[in-house]
Amino acid sequence: MITNFKGKTAVLTGTGSGFGLECARIGAKLGMKLVLIDVQADALDKASAEMKAAGAEVLSFQLDVSDADQMQVMSQAVFERFGAPHFVFNNAGVGSGGLVWENTVKDWEWVLGVNLWGVIHGVRLFTPMMLAAAAKDPAWQGHIVNTASMAGLLNPPNMGVYNVSKHAVVSLSETLYQDLRLVSDQVGASVLCPYFVPTGISQSHRNRPAELSTEKPTRSQLIGQAMTDKAVGSGKVTAAEVAQKVFDAMAADQFYIYSHPKALGNVQARMEAIVQQKNPIDPFAERPEIGLELQAALRSH
16 A cells, blocks of 8 residues: 655556556656656657656656566666656556457457556566565555456456456456565555546557557457447546546555446356356346347347
């Protein structure tokens, strides 16, 4: 947990838009030093200029979080400039849809690269620094927040690659929480599981590296993209509200962070089905029209 953010350092990936940008804005207001990371140069430059104008000390890196070498260089530069960061937000993510057997190897590499390996790199590079800082100073406080999704607790159809990446992030985060508890009381962990919130994620294909580009999208991928655009675009909870929940969770040492707690009925139903050895539940039980629309779209020729 972190009880006082002033003067502390935050490392934030995916700061060009969405939760990363909003957390940077809150960090700047609270007097934090900010390390801003994004793959999109123009969005990163804009965010950096805004945070500097707000009076924050800023270090920015345009890089791909799935790249181990780039992340290593960045983490060393952060340590040399600011020492161990207090808040690490492994947040960069990309969206993906389509029937699970239609995704190419390139699809899997891109989505798992950003959504899972980006988090893995943030955890493996910064946790040792944070624990070393905590060992030297009994008053030192740190917290790691990993962005997963409600898709890390549910398995909506036509989103298989994304679901797999986000379930892995939930598992990694829960294990990180337990592992940290074994060795220190000074460094905490949380997982952010947002539902549909208007961020840049539904347009993340704009940043797909050329070497991971694939053939033209399949029909199921186009249908998935259209449905995600609609759901994300119509979200009523803002990215700024979710970012505030992230800071509140760090101050309270709260592990699970939800944008839409009402969606947990679906999670409970899934868990009960697992325990009772029932077949997987209808993920659209609370909004059956979505499931029927998806089924009709996929079955029409």
